[in-house]
Amino acid sequence: MPKKNRATAAQRARQRQAATGEKYTTALRAETRAAAQRPAVVHAMFSAEGAGWAPIIQRAERALDEVWPGHPAPHWEEKFGDLCWKGAPWSQGPEVWAVVNQATREAASTCQTCPSPGRKRVVVVGLDWGGMPWVKTCCDACYSVPPSHVWHPFLRKEYQQLVEWYENRG
Numbered sequence: 001m002p003k004k005n006r007a008t009a010a011q012r013a014r015q016r017q018a019a020t021g022e023k024y025t026t027a028l029r030a031e032t033r034a035a036a037q038r039p040a041v042v043h044a045m046f047s048a049e050g051a052g053w054a055p056i057i058q059r060a061e062r063a064l065d066e067v068w069p070g071h072p073a074p075h076w077e078e079k080f081g082d083l084c085w086k087g088a089p090w091s092q093g094p095e096v097w098a099v100v101n102q103a104t105r106e107a108a109s110t111c112q113t114c115p116s117p118g119r120k121r122v123v124v125v126g127l128d129w130g131g132m133p134w135v136k137t138c139c140d141a142c143y144s145v146p147p148s149h150v151w152h153p154f155l156r157k158e159y160q161q162l163v164e165w166y167e168n169r170g
């Protein structure tokens with residue numbers, strides 16, 4: 001679905017045009033081709049998996065070993081773009097929460113899918129996860145605008161509301 005990347009390709013084409021002095025249409029053709037060749041990222045609801053967050057999780061687990069030897073294996077989860085430990089025991093001391101909060105903070109500015117800087121963006125999760133709007137922490141390359149023709153008016157409204165809450169806030 002190469003059209004998914006159209007907005008991003010246009011932005012990249014302008015950057016490329018500025019950098020190379022090529023004509024805009026030439027730059028856009030090249031960038032559209034590049035976008036079509038990039039494998040589309042399928043976002044999974046609640047999943048914290050991905051090459052961007054994996055090192056953050058590993059660091060957090062090493063730090064947990066220090067402050068809480070024998071701790072239960074954390075169940076890491078993504079929730080509206082945030083990394084969290086689902087069902088973390090509340091009885092633990094502040095040093096444990098400091099580790100978890102540090103990981104959440106790092107994840108908030110790191111693309112979950114690749115190790116580029118990222119921010120909260122509204123995406124559409126894969127059909128296995130309902131194909132609905134969801135928030136993920138993404139870089140430009142792992143983000144894509146949903147194809148507008150698939151939108152039911154209800155989903156479009158939900159999408160726009162999430163954009164308002166997560167992308168356009170402060």
Ligand SMILES: [Zn+2]
Pocket residue numbers: 111112113114115116138139140141142
């Ligand atoms: Zn990325």
